[in-house]
Amino acid sequence: MSRKKAVKGKGGSKSPKASPSSGRTGKGLAAAAAPSSGLVYPSRPSLSNSGEFYDIAFKVMLVGDSGVGKTCLLVRFKDGAFLAGSFISTVGIDFRNKVMSIDAVKVKLQIWDTAGQERFRSVTHAYYRDANALLLLYDVTNKASFDNIRAWLTEIHEYAQQDVVVMLLGNKADSTHNRVVKREEGEKLAKEFGVPFMETSAKSGLNVELAFTAVAKELKHRTMKEPDEPKFQLKEYVDKEMRTVGCCRS
Ligand SMILES: Nc1nc2c(ncn2[C@@H]2O[C@H](COP(=O)(O)OP(=O)(O)O)[C@@H](O)[C@H]2O)c(=O)[nH]1
Numbered sequence: 001m002s003r004k005k006a007v008k009g010k011g012g013s014k015s016p017k018a019s020p021s022s023g024r025t026g027k028g029l030a031a032a033a034a035p036s037s038g039l040v041y042p043s044r045p046s047l048s049n050s051g052e053f054y055d056i057a058f059k060v061m062l063v064g065d066s067g068v069g070k071t072c073l074l075v076r077f078k079d080g081a082f083l084a085g086s087f088i089s090t091v092g093i094d095f096r097n098k099v100m101s102i103d104a105v106k107v108k109l110q111i112w113d114t115a116g117q118e119r120f121r122s123v124t125h126a127y128y129r130d131a132n133a134l135l136l137l138y139d140v141t142n143k144a145s146f147d148n149i150r151a152w153l154t155e156i157h158e159y160a161q162q163d164v165v166v167m168l169l170g171n172k173a174d175s176t177h178n179r180v181v182k183r184e185e186g187e188k189l190a191k192e193f194g195v196p197f198m199e200t201s202a203k204s205g206l207n208v209e210l211a212f213t214a215v216a217k218e219l220k221h222r223t224m225k226e227p228d229e230p231k232f233q234l235k236e237y238v239d240k241e242m243r244t245v246g247c248c249r250s
Pocket residue numbers: 064065066067068069070071072073083084085086088089090171172173174175200201202203204
């Protein structure tokens with residue numbers, strides 16, 4: 001298998017390749033064109049000398065109401081840091097690349113963040129169309145963000161690819177005093193829509209790595225599954241690996 005080189009995502013800067021259809025939505029949504037197979041290849045790998053090699057690549061999008069912690073989740077996953085304060089919510093970043101090793105295969109996740117468009121739920125349909133996976137977030141301290149999940153799921157079902165991997169994340173699980181959405185409510189909603197669910201915290205790091213690893217594993221297995229290999233069970237994997245708040249995972 002020949003390895004490709006990842007072009008490093010630069011927050012708030014140029015995208016690797018602006019697709020004509022998404023140009024009108026602002027640079028934050030200018031997406032790299034994805035071949036119909038779902039794999040994404042950097043258009044100009046020679047641009048970066050510092051990128052890592054990878055075998056397969058996928059686009060992951062973060063969606064959910066403004067303020068739920070999408071940008072913080074991405075920064076935590078990519079840089080291992082937590083950004084406190086409100087300035088980040090208006091800024092947003094466009095995408096970050098991260099190469100993960102999944103069963104000896106280098107999987108590049110190109111993770112897209114919205115740049116504030118979600119305030120008006122005007123995330124464009126082009127944004128969904130190219131996604132191989134969507135992480136849908138609500139904030140456990142904000143009931144409205146939870147109630148809006150149904151509307152987000154409706155959008156997703158309408159505009160995303162049929163086989164898109166969707167995972168529901170209840171973020172800010174560290175905020176025990178301000179919590180208004182019970183974990184069981186998240187579980188129930190996820191079950192209703194048949195999507196895997198976990199609570200996360202961009203602040204403490206709870207389940208952040210797991211959420212992205214689970215998505216990478218699912219996408220890798222779908223793409224590279226041997227005929228006699230059993231199907232990867234995403235939900236079972238998540239349920240087994242997940243740790244609850246107050247426990248041990250970071
Ligand atoms: N306590 C806590 N605060 C968080 C967490 N994630 C994000 N925040 C805060 O929530 C606010 C909005 O986060 P941001 O990432 O900008 O949300 P976005 O609009 O969905 O991108 C910021 O003040 C963050 O510091 C978390 O896991 N726990």
